[in-house]
Amino acid sequence: MSLSTGEESRMREEVLLADRDGVLEVTINRPEQRNAMTKAVAEAIAAAMDQLESSDHLRCAILTGAGGSFCAGMDLKGFLRGELPVDARGGFGGICTWTPRKPIIAAVDGPALAGGFELALACDLIVANQNARFGIPEVKRGLVAAGGGLVQLPRLLPRALAMELALTGDPIGAERALELGLINRMTDGPAIDAARELAQRIVANGPLAVGASKAIVRDSWLWEVDRLNQHQRAHVEPVFRSEDATEGARAFAEKRAPVWKGR
Template sequence: MGDEVIVVAEQGVLEVTINRPKQRNAMTRGAAEAIARAMERLEEDGGLRCAILAGAGGDFCAGMDLKGFLKGELPVDARGGFGGITTWTPGKPVIAAVDGHALAGGMELALACDLIVANRDAKFGIPEVKRGLVAAGGGLVLLPRLLPRQLAMELALTGDPIGAERAAELGLVNRVTDGPAIEAARELALAICTNGPLALEVSKAIVRDSWLWPIEEINTHQNPYVRRVFESDDAKEGARAFAEKRKPEWKGR
C-alpha cells in the first residue's frame, strides 16, 4: 500500500495530496496525522510560504472513511482534528484545490483552508444527516458564519450538495476553473508567495482571529499583530524596494 498522503515542496509551496483515489480520498487516521505533520512542516520551514491541499484521482475528499469508523477509528489528529487541519492550522496560508467531491468531512477540510479553488464540476456538501451523523468537523459552526443562516441550515438539514459555481456565488470558493484545480491553485499560491512572509502570516491571523473580536475593541486586539509587521525588516525592505523600483528580498523578520 502506497503513502496515503504525498507531500512535495517546490518554489516555496508545499503540495499535500490525499492519495486514496479508489476510496475517493476518504479520510483515515493515518492520512489525518500525515496532513498534520505536513502542516507542522509548513509552519516550521522558513523556505515555505504557502501550502496546497488536494486529492488524487479526481476527487478532493469524500469525508470520513466509514469502514474505519465501523471499526472504531476516527480520522483525527490529536492537535489538528479531522483531517489534521480542522482544529489547528499553520500561520501560513493554505489553499484547497478541489476536484470532484468535497463532501462531509471533505467540505469541512476545504473550509478549514484559507482559500478554495475548484474545478467547475466539483461538488460541496455536508450529507452527514443522510447517514444519521452530524457534521462535527466544523461545518455546522463555520457555515453559519460564512453564509446567511437559512442557507447554512438548508445545507445542514437536507444534506444535499451544491456545485462549484453556486459555491462561488455564495462566496465559499475563490476561483472556479475548467481545468484541474491544482493548476489554478498553483497560480494563486505563487501570487501569494511574492508577498512579504511576515505580512502574510499576520494578515491571515487577523482575518481569522477577528471573528471573535468585539467591534469596539478591534484596535486593541489588532495592534499587537500589526506592530510586528510595521517594526520588521521586511516592512523597511518593501518600502525601499518600491522606491528603487525592484523586487523586494524578503527575510521573514
C-alpha cells in the same frame, strides 16, 4: 522530514508531499476510496502542516486529492472499526481545529463532501474545478457534520442557506459555491493549476505580513468590539518593525522586486 525543491516523497504512503517554489503541496493519495479520511491520513496532514510552519523556505500550502476527487469525508469502514479520522491537535483531517500561520489553499476536483467539505472550509482559500461538488450529507447517514461545517457555514452564508445544507444534506456545485462566495476561483481545468497560480501570488508578498493578515482575518470575529485595535496591534506592530517592512518600502522606491527575509 525535510524536502528539497522539486522533491516529492511519501508520508505514510497515503499522503504525498512536494515542495514547489516555496509552496508545500499536500496530496491525499487514496483515489480508490475517493480520498476518504483515516486517522493515519489526518495525522500525516497535521505533520505536513508542522513542516510548513517550521520551514522558512515554505510560504504557503496547497491541499488536494489524487484521482479527480478532493475528499469524500470520513472513511466509514474505519468508523465502523471504531476509528475517528482526527489528529489530537488539528482535529478532523489534521487541520479543522488548528492551522499554521501560513496560508493553505484547497484545490478541489470532484467531490468535497462531508468531512471533505469541512476540510476545504478549514483552508484559507478554495479553488475548484467546475465539476466539483460541496456538501455536508452526514444527516443522510444518521450522523452530524462535527468537523466544523455546522459552525463555519452559518458564518459564511445566510442562516437559511446554511440550515438548508445542514438539514437536507444535499450538495451544491462549484458554480453555486462561487456565487455564494464559498470558493475563490472556478476553473475548467485541474484545480491544482489555478491553485498554484494563486499560491505564487501569495508567495510574492512579505511572509510576515501574509501571516499577520491571515491571523487577523481568521480570528478577528472573536474579538470584543472595544478591543479590536488592541488585538490587531499585537499582530501588526511586529510586522511594521521588521526588516521586511523596510525592504518593502525601499524596493518600492527603487522600483524593483523586494527580497523578503521573513524577519
